[in-house]
Amino acid sequence: MNTRFIDTFVTLAQLRSFRATARALHATPAAISLRIKSLEAELQTELIDRASKEFRLTAHAEYLLGHAKAVVDATRRLQSAARKESAVRGRLRLGVIESVVHSWLAQYMRELNANYPELEIDLAVDMSHVLERRLRARELDLVIQVEGIDSNEIVSEALAIYPVHWIAKKGLLDTRKEGLTQRLLQTPILTFGRGTAPQRMLEEIVAKMANLAAIPLEQTRITCSPSVAAIVQLVRDGYGVAAIPSLFVAGLLDSGEFIELPVQPVPPSIIVSMCLHSNAEMLVHAAANTARLSCANYCAQIAPRYIEAVH
Structure with a gap:
């Protein structure tokens, strides 16, 4: 919708004259009339009561006038904001x-x-x-x-x-032997700080895994830390398995010092x-x-x- 036509409608409603509106907007009366007719066609409603001898808006136009003024005001605020100094400081x-x-x-x-x-x-x-x-x-x-x-x-x-994976120091858990999930659950599991979304989701996963593996939940151990550096160092020291994004240990995975354990389910991303x-x-x-x-x-x-x- 052409906002210039809406501005013309608002100005015409205020001045109540095609000639006066044309002078105010530096246009011809014919151009003003064409703008109003175009707006009427787009809105699918009559704005000017052409059956009246005097200038008069239709009842629907009076109803729409407030909305039109809001559009014009918003357009002017947008233009003003765009003209402001653009330096970010x-x-x-x-x-x-x-x-x-x-x-x-x-x-x-x-x-x-x-x-x-x-x-x-x-x-x-x-x-x-x-x-x-x-x-x-x-x-x-x-x-x-x-x-x-x-x-x-x-x-x-x-x-x-x-993406989050089960991360362990190479050799901590033998991935070739059966019962990898059970052995993971009997190893300390490292994750983010208590109360965080990843920690809460991990608690739910561990509970489900323990139930399926017939391991009492109280035998599982989850160690929480807000420090990624601390988690990585504990894994490096062989303390336990971490449920963290592989991104944080990409270099250690590439060097072969760490591995991703093929255990399902994988913690949510x-x-x-x-x-x-x-x-x-x-x-x-x-x-x-x-x-x-x-x-x-x-x-x-x-x-x-x-x-x-x-x-």
């Missing part, structure tokens, strides 16, 4: 989970610095539920966490999928999402767009075997 309060730290955060920060040199960044690294609470309290402007946030005031967008307030400032949207591109580039170029971009 100010302070961005960014919160990310550690999974992002161990993947594409460095690339993201480099691109933010290159694209927006006047942007200052305050970085917070924490668990998803803490980041969500701080975003809701407007202590953070943009967060990248596990899963989105269910809120009318917050926009959530999935960025990447991190981690979906990393970006969340920001729906009325966020331009600098936040600029940072969000850079995050979207940085994550996609990382997935496509650096770690296509271990991470998948949503877009």
Whole structure:
């Protein structure tokens, strides 16, 4: 729909004269009449009561006038915003989970610095539920966490999928022998911090696996840690098996020091999402767009075997 025609309708309703409207909009009366007829055809309704000797809007036009004014006002606000200085500057309060730290955060920060040199960044690294609470309290402007946030005031967008596997030090469990699942369940299982979505899902999987393997649930041991580095070191020391994305140990898998255990079911993938307030400032949207591109580039170029971009 041509917003110029809507603007013409609003102006005509105010001035109540085709000639006066033509002068105000620097057009001819014939052009104004043509715009109104085109708008009527698109709306499939008559706006001008042409049976009246005096200028008069139809009842339906009077009803639509408020909506038309809202469209015109919104268009003018959009044009005004577009004319504002485009430089992105100010302070961005960014919160990310550690999974992002161990993947594409460095690339993201480099691109933010290159694209927006006047942007200052305050970085917070924490668990998803803490980041969500701080975003809701407007202590953070943009967060990248596990899963989105269910809120009318917050926009959530999935960025990447991190497939999770059973990771162990080579030789810890003999994959050639039968009963691998039973032996895994009798080994400490390492996962993310307690209360996180991956930890809760792992608890459910372990309970089902233990039930199928006829192993008392109290005999299973799940060790939770918010530190990916700590989990990786414990696996390296032979402490237990980790349920983490293979991305975090790609080098150790490639070298043969770590292996992926062929145990089913595989823990569900981690979906990393970006969340920001729906009325966020331009600098936040600029940072969000850079995050979207940085994550996609990382997935496509650096770690296509271990991470998948949503877009």
